[in-house]
Amino acid sequence: MGGCFPCFGSSNNKEGSGGGGVKEVNKKDSVKDGSIAQSHHVSRVISDKSKSRGGSDPKKESAVPKEPTAHIAAQTFTFKELANATKNFRQESLLGEGGFGRVYKGRLESTGQVVAVKQLDRNGLQGNREFLVEVLMLSLLHHPNLVNLIGYCADGDQRLLVYEFMPLGSLEDHLHDLPPDKEPLDWNTRMKIAAGAAKGLEYLHDKANPPVIYRDLKSSNILLDEGYHPKLSDFGLAKLGPVGDKTHVSTRVMGTYGYCAPEYAMTGQLTLKSAVYSFGVVFLELITGRKAIDNTRAPGEHNLVAWARPLFSYCKVAIQCEDYIKLLQSQPCV
Ligand SMILES: Nc1ncnc2c1ncn2[C@@H]1O[C@H](COP(=O)(O)OP(=O)(O)OP(=O)(O)O)[C@@H](O)[C@H]1O
Numbered sequence: 001m002g003g004c005f006p007c008f009g010s011s012n013n014k015e016g017s018g019g020g021g022v023k024e025v026n027k028k029d030s031v032k033d034g035s036i037a038q039s040h041h042v043s044r045v046i047s048d049k050s051k052s053r054g055g056s057d058p059k060k061e062s063a064v065p066k067e068p069t070a071h072i073a074a075q076t077f078t079f080k081e082l083a084n085a086t087k088n089f090r091q092e093s094l095l096g097e098g099g100f101g102r103v104y105k106g107r108l109e110s111t112g113q114v115v116a117v118k119q120l121d122r123n124g125l126q127g128n129r130e131f132l133v134e135v136l137m138l139s140l141l142h143h144p145n146l147v148n149l150i151g152y153c154a155d156g157d158q159r160l161l162v163y164e165f166m167p168l169g170s171l172e173d174h175l176h177d178l179p180p181d182k183e184p185l186d187w188n189t190r191m192k193i194a195a196g197a198a199k200g201l202e203y204l205h206d207k208a209n210p211p212v213i214y215r216d217l218k219s220s221n222i223l224l225d226e227g228y229h230p231k232l233s234d235f236g237l238a239k240l241g242p243v244g245d246k247t248h249v250s251t252r253v254m255g256t257y258g259y260c261a262p263e264y265a266m267t268g269q270l271t272l273k274s275a276v277y278s279f280g281v282v283f284l285e286l287i288t289g290r291k292a293i294d295n296t297r298a299p300g301e302h303n304l305v306a307w308a309r310p311l312f313s314y315c316k317v318a319i320q321c322e323d324y325i326k327l328l329q330s331q332p333c334v
């Protein structure tokens, strides 16, 4: 795999039995465009599922703000209620599929509210841990740029999450592999999405106490509401940030190849800056129209950051040039 991380591995692996390595996650195709998108062949770094299943202690991963007064507003649903809401998880209700399971559009019978229901693959301990972290994080964190968790279902071995439905899907759906009849996002919308995602991140880093490090910032996890209002989603990998004099927390390396900060990937030392790096990768995707990892590109251009880095000094000069700004405004895709 091309890219700037020749060695993914945590030399300071304190959280589990797994060593270094990259796990390929071959995500299933989105039903929206019906084609297998290159960007859906992503790699999770020491992931999440198979690597640590059964081997690690869930207590070590728990990353939930301790706010004794916080009110957990998420509702609980039975499996039957969510089966009814999604018409028995019918294919036509399928919105997409990620590394952890399928996402369906549904309507709650009790309130008529339209929702997105994520059904986690029943794959054991690690999925369950991420389910718990997601429920607790999203129950305690609230911001206009974070997706709203309506409730969850833990019925037998079923684990489902119920979110507000985001009508415009993910940022990834609007950036890459567009069908011929779909217009690319205009420049102002791109900047609005970047600013909203940054506000969500600022809330996690500067307002949440203790701060929360969102470990899976990428274009598929930025969901879009009416008017392209962005919201961060998928907090199953989130961790509490360092407190006091500490500058980092040591963790097993997790995230998605192409978005993961190299120093975190190499040392397992997670800082707030690791998430800022991932934001930078999304920002590069927004301004260039390129994917974080694209193996169909020419050699040397597979990894967006590696390709863009030499251009930064050029951009410093070019940005002063009025023509360059005009060019960016009219044609953001490189
Ligand atoms: N709340 C939601 N409203 C509308 N669509 C959603 C919602 N949540 C997810 N989706 C759709 O479902 C797709 C799959 O989401 P999911 O989070 O399972 O996977 P992913 O983000 O693509 O990958 P990963 O599992 O690595 O995070 C998204 O790309 C999006 O199109």
Ligand SMILES: [Mg+2]
Pocket: 098, 220, 221, 233, 234
């Ligand atoms: Mg996601």
